[in-house]
Amino acid sequence: MRLRLTADMIKDEALDRVETLSGQKLRACYQCGRCSAGCPVVDEMDIVPSEVIRLLQLGQMEEVLSSKTIWTCASCLQCASRCPKGVEFSNICDALRAIVLRTRLATPKVDADGLTRVMMSDAPQMGVVGALRKLNG
Ligand code: SF4
Ligand code: SF4
The missing domain is CATH 1.10.1060.10 (Alpha-helical ferredoxin)
Incomplete structure (x- = not known):
């Protein structure tokens, strides 16, 4: 049919x-x-x-x-x-x-407050923002 x-x-x-x-x-x-x-x-x-x-x-x-x-x-x-x-x-x-x-998910996968100062200065800014957006919804 x-x-x-x-x-x-x-x-x-x-x-x-x-x-x-x-x-x-x-x-x-x-x-x-x-x-x-x-x-x-x-x-x-x-x-x-x-x-x-x-x-x-x-x-x-x-x-x-x-x-x-x-x-x-x-x-x-x-x-x-x-x-x-x-x-x-x-x-x-x-x-x-x-x-x-x-x-x-009860909690976000990426905790923005848990990111260290070193990580924030070394990691590509777009990567951090992208991870927050993609993994935290
Ligand atoms: S979403 Fe994909 S399959 Fe649907 S009309 Fe557009 S190009 Fe074609
Ligand atoms: S689904 Fe569309 S936007 Fe996503 S990677 Fe493929 S082409 Fe790019």
């Missing part, structure tokens, strides 16, 4: 939450695969970007939240530049990581 899946058939609170947090219209994705085809780190992902979006459309949030992909995305925006629907996958990953960190 052939099932035609349209955007208004997809009603899911978890999907709404990801759309709100990310500012992206996941329902607009029509699975052309251009994002996955152009991603420079796709070989390191367990679920490619277009599949992540499809799983979210189909309500498979747990599978996506436990995937390596949301931590692998390097936020390079290559996929966004290729997407005919203007979907920015890195923003979706930001949202998914925030959901994981807010729901599964």
Whole structure:
């Protein structure tokens, strides 16, 4: 049987939450695969970007939240530049990581107050900010 899946058939609170947090219209994705085809780190992902979006459309949030992909995305925006629907996958990953960190971790992974003065002066500033953003949600 052939099932035609349209955007208004997809009603899911978890999907709404990801759309709100990310500012992206996941329902607009029509699975052309251009994002996955152009991603420079796709070989390191367990679920490619277009599949992540499809799983979210189909309500498979747990599978996506436990995937390596949301931590692998390097936020390079290559996929966004290729997407005919203007979907920015890195923003979706930001949202998914925030959901994981807010729901599964009691304490942040990087304690800003615990960073030593030596570490702060030696570590690349962007690396520290990136770690705080990525690992603390
Ligand atoms: S933003 Fe992430 S998913 Fe998109 S191309 Fe870059 S690394 Fe791949
Ligand atoms: S490029 Fe855009 S429309 Fe195509 S699969 Fe990726 S997110 Fe969906």
